[in-house]
Amino acid sequence: MTWLRALWEVVRSGLTIEETRLEPLLALRTAVGVAIVLGPTLWLVSPAYAASAALGAYSAGAATFQRTWRPRKVIALGAGAGLALSTFVGYLAAGRLVTYLPLLAVWAFLAGMAWAVGSTAGIVAATTVGSMLVTVTLPTSAGRALEHAGIIALGGVAQAVLIWLFPIRRWGAHRDALADALAAVADYARRLRHDPTAPFDPEPLMTARDAAAVTPSQARTRPAVLHGPRGLAERIRPVVAALADPDVGAPAEGPGRDRARELLDAAADVLDAAARTIRRGTPAQVPPQTAEILHLDDEHEVLEGPARQAAEQLVELLGEAMEIAGSGGARGKTPTPPGPASAQFLVRPTMFRLLPVVVRAARSELRLDSPVLRHALRLAAVATLGYLIAIRLPLNHGYWAPIASVMVMRPDFHRTYARAVARLAGTLAGVALATAMVRTVGPDAHVFGALAVVSAGLSYTLIRTGYAYSQCFTAAYVVFLLGMGGQAWEQTVPERVVLTLIGGALAMLAYVVFPAWETPRLPGRLADWLAANGRYAAAVLRSYAEPTREHRADLRRALLASRQARAAWQGAYDRARQEPLRPRGLTSREAEEAQKALKGFGRAAMLMESHVPRADGRSFPEAERLAAALEADTAQAADDVREHKTPDWRRVEEALHEWENAAEDRSPVVLRGAELQKRALEDLTTAVSRTPLERDIGSAREEQRVRAAAAAGGDGSGPAHRSG
Known part of the structure; x- marks a missing residue:
């Protein structure tokens, strides 16, 4: 692909609206978490403390929307703790470049290496780099910096408490992953009716297996229905393929082929019913005619040999799926059989035991051709270079430039460039929206605080529809926070746009200079x-x-x-x-x-x-x-x-x-x-x-x-x- 064509694809991808299900209740709960810490600190303490509280609550809330199978409250607590730690440690070294720049480089490098564990760890770690870059604006006192770090951590605690008090569709992501796996096999069975050699993408089964790994505490509360059906989907997949294949299953034409199509269609209906049950937690009806189709009559059955064996296996497995569909699957907990936990479940390490896993994963990426290592080196270089540029610019919030770079950078070319374009477009739209609101309501710290909470809620609502659209309200959120602290919009809006452009350009240039091409x-x-x-x-x-x-x-x-x-x-x-x-x-x-x-x-x-x-x-x-x-x-x-x-x-x-x-x-x-x-x-x-x-x-x-x-x-x- 030529550079011109690649850049066009980048722009199109960065501005694409992704079709996904919105989660307004989750967004509302997370926005309330921002309001809970922002309102009292604004009223009782000062706008500066309120801004720190809002930073922790907003970032911790955003972390809970990442794709992860750990409990959301654990992610919120971990993100809040990481933000607080980076803030305080950054302040301790922020007095002199000779101490601050090496710390920033090392921290950014470690944040980049966090991608070895997964995208969620990498994204959350990048936010802690942004928090460290904001450290330079804190009061010049270690005690006050510790207070700000505590307020930031409190934001994560507030989000975790809300998640605990008001759970919304607990185990919902796990249910969706398992239901998607069954639905994928159902779709595969339907496609086999018309194309006996149709391919199957195992990604839904891989996702379901990843979701099935739980910590010991999760294993004690996981619904029983999430424990067994994944293996059922795994066993049904090769059986339907064998039944449909004309070489080892049903004949290519004739009554045998018609019978195989009937069984495949019935299998799809049963699997879809089981998927609906798992997703919704309520019983799903299987049509009576489907049960009749699954009855194998020894006297009149037209399938023979391996095809008959596959049909018998399929009917036996679908019997288990029909039991799941009729049970509802919403009650009870996973039974705990005797024996070690590692033999009972796919074990996921707890947060306290994750460090050795992270170290092993990062060590495996310590080679020059690793995209993760190259991303970590780019992140460290851009964070330090961006900071050096920022402190020499005649602007009050120069740290926005390196923050923009850090937040858009990813280990691959396309996502880095697409996010840079999306962030610039979202920032332009967001500051325009915030400017109009500021000029309408006038300078009022409490009104700005309320507008910041509303912007945070809209950002959370659109967080999975595309980076540009979420970033629009994130930019407005930042402008309102600065306005709450007394910053004039005539000063903050142009700065935000110019510095975002500089940060995006730095991120894009870094990938050209030190790429990790696939x-x-x-x-x-x-x-x-x-x-x-x-x-x-x-x-x-x-x-x-x-x-x-x-x-x-x-x-x-x-x-x-x-x-x-x-x-x-x-x-x-x-x-x-x-x-x-x-x-x-x-x-x-x-x-x-x-x-x-x-x-x-x-x-x-x-x-x-x-x-x-x-x-x-x-x-x-x-x-x-x-x-x-x-x-x-x-x-x-x-x-x-x-x-x-x-x-x-x-x-x-x-x-x-x-x-x-x-x-x-x-x-x-x-x-x-x-x-x-x-x-x-x-x-x-x-x-x-x-x-x-x-x-x-x-x-x-x-x-x-x-x-x-x-x-x-x-x-x-x-x-x-x-x-x-």
Whole structure:
């Protein structure tokens, strides 16, 4: 993608309204938290203390809207404590540049490394850098600075207390994640009716698994319905795929295919009903005709062989889903079986035990090619440079420039640039709105305080619709706070706009000077996915060779690793398509073909997984050699992909040929699945085995295609990006 096209996509993404469900009750509760600490401190103490209280309450409240599975009150307390600590520590070093700049650089670097844990940690940590930058405006007394830090922490406490007193849809995010997983499998079943080889995106299942990890205290209060249905969705997914597939399931045409479509449609209805039950906590009705369809008549059933086995498994699993749909699932707590907690639940460490996890995650990113490390270095450099620029500007609030930089910077190019554009646009609109209000109501601290609370509530309401729209009211909120402290709007409004522009420009320039492009890393991401898929396929085959509980556990671990590798590839691929770089290693078309091949490879392993024998079932020892061949060839092929060599599948071909010629111990499902995998691997070879000259020509043609599409008004850059 050219720079011009990339910048156009940045502007469009930054100003896009994201379709999401608004949460006005949550926004109202959080805005009340701001009012609770702002009003009394304004009335009883001073506007300066009120501004500090509002800073803590607003930032802690905003942190609770981030995507996290921890209790919101814990996030509010953690954000308030972090803001208070950065404020006080910043003040202790703020007297001299020789002490303040190194502290600011180290703090910003650590905040950037927090992205190793996740986006929520990274975003909340960035707000503490902003708090440290505001420290320079505090009173010149350690005692007074400690008081301000305490007031800021009080804002987080107020938000946590409100969350505790007025819970709104407790476990709602967890219910939504689990319901989305069941609904995704239901949608998959419907698509299989018309396209027996339709792909399945495992992201909803991955999200549901992430949501299922709980701390010991959460495990004691989690509703029982959130404990089991995720595994049900996991088991139904390969069964519906096996039933629909014409090679290992129902025939392509005739009564068998019609019967399979009926069962798939019924499965979708039952899963949707279970999803509604989990989401709403109330029983959902399954149509009576659906139950009739799920009845398998031994005498008149038209499905035979593996298709009949898949149908029987599906009916058994859907029976459990129907029980969930009819139960309502809103009462009771998760039963606590005997044994250690780590064996009962997916354990999430508590906040007090999170430090070793953070250290390990950050240590794994300490390499120069890591996007997280590069982001941390950029953040440290921009925060210190922005501060040096700010103190030399003839403006009262120069710290706004580095704060703007810190808040818009992300580890990738597209989101950094899109947020910079969104912040500038939102600031322009917000200060214009605030200016009109200030000129209308006149200088009144109490009125400004009320307007600040209203602006905070509107910012919270729109926080998930797009950064620009939330930032509009955030900018108004800041102007009202400064007006409450006696700052004239004629002074604050131009400053806010100019400094936001400077901060955004610094953030964008930092990424150009020290980027972390995904495009050159695509071959490595593809290789990781290939190797993980090979281990998953080998684990499936070993479960045929020796159907034991240990091999089942290995299969589950390999499946999760394969999904993580696929998600890492997909994220890198999506980001690479938005970068203004010429393709390196893989052109866009080659990447698409390779991705399609690996999805087909994983789908074939999933089909085989659906018929894995039970622990006491028949074994197929010959599958072990095919498993070893697959694992060895895919591991070697992963190295070949990284080095731009042509993969070779000689061992897989030999093992498959030997098994095909064996007189006994042949599983038709495994053989067919292995043939599909071999075909997918050959397609992968075709996609990545071009010579360097052919690759350069392909890259040039790809650029010409994108430019032609852009000139014609088309996108030419692939699927729409989901900004985060």
